[in-house]
Amino acid sequence: DSGVTQTPKHLITATGQRVTLRCSPRSGDLSVYWYQQSLDQGLQFLIQYYNGEERAKGNILERFSAQQFPDLHSELNLSSLELGDSALYFCASSAGLTGELFFGEGSRLTVL
Amino acid sequence: DQQVKQNSPSLSVQEGRISILNCDYTNSMFDYFLWYKKYPAEGPTFLISISSIKDKNEDGRFTVFLNKSAKHLSLHIVPSQPGDSAVYFCAATSNNAGNMLTFGGGTRLMVKP
Numbered sequence: 001d002s003g004v005t006q007t008p009k010h011l012i013t014a015t016g017q018r019v020t021l022r023c024s025p026r027s028g029d030l031s032v033y034w035y036q037q038s039l040d041q042g043l044q045f046l047i048q049y050y051n052g053e054e055r056a057k058g059n060i061l062e063r064f065s066a067q068q069f070p071d072l073h074s075e076l077n078l079s080s081l082e083l084g085d086s087a088l089y090f091c092a093s094s095a096g097l098t099g100e101l102f103f104g105e106g107s108r109l110t111v112l
Numbered sequence: 113d114q115q116v117k118q119n120s121p122s123l124s125v126q127e128g129r130i131s132i133l134n135c136d137y138t139n140s141m142f143d144y145f146l147w148y149k150k151y152p153a154e155g156p157t158f159l160i161s162i163s164s165i166k167d168k169n170e171d172g173r174f175t176v177f178l179n180k181s182a183k184h185l186s187l188h189i190v191p192s193q194p195g196d197s198a199v200y201f202c203a204a205t206s207n208n209a210g211n212m213l214t215f216g217g218g219t220r221l222m223v224k225p
Contacts, residue, residue, distance in 0.1 A: 103155030
C-alpha cells in the first residue's frame with residue numbers, strides 16, 4: 001500500500017460526458033502528479049501540483065483540468081470525453097519537489 | 113518524440129538466471145534515472161535509481177548501469193525469481209524538471225519457474 005488513494009477504481013461513461021477523478025496523497029506529501037497510461041503504453045505526464053499551486057504541465061488536453069485543494073487532495077476533471085480518453089489515470093505524490101514518487105492504484109476510465 | 117524508449121516489450125527468463133532490461137534516452141538534459149515495477153491492478157512502485165554522476169548502483173539483486181555516452185541504461189536482476197514477473201518502466205528526469213518523470217513504454221518480464 002503506497003498510501004495514495006484514488007477513486008473511483010473503475011468508471012464507464014459515454015462520449016461527450018464529464019468525469020472527475022479524485023486523489024488523496026500520502027499523509028504529509030505536498031506534491032501531486034497525474035499520469036495517463038493508454039493501452040499498455042508508458043505513463044504520460046499530465047500535470048503536477050505543489051501545495052495547491054500548479055507546478056508543471058505536460059501533454060494535458062484543454063478538455064482536461066485539475067486542481068489541488070487546501071487539504072492537498074487533488075481532482076482531475078475530464079470533459080467532452082472521447083473514445084481515445086479511455087485509459088488508466090494514475091495519481092502520484094511526493095513529499096516535495098524532489099524525491100520518490102508514490103503511485104496510487106489508478107482509475108480505469110472506459111469511454112463507450 | 114519518445115524521449116525514453118524501452119525497445120523490448122517483453123522478456124522471458126528462467127528462474128535463477130539473469131534478467132537484463134534495457135532503456136535508451138535521447139534528452140541529454142536527463143540526469144537522474146529510475147526503474148519502476150508494476151504488478152497488474154497496482155500502481156508502479158519505485159525499484160532503484162541512479163544519478164548521472166554514477167555509472168552503477170546496486171541494491172540487493174538489482175543493479176542499474178548507466179552509459180551516458182550511449183544514452184543507455186540497463187537493469188540487471190540476479191538471480192531472477194518468479195515474483196519478479198511484472199512490467200518494468202524506465203523513467204528519467206532532470207534537475208530542473210521539478211520531479212517530473214518521463215517514462216518509457218515498459219517491458220513485461222516473465223520469470224519461469
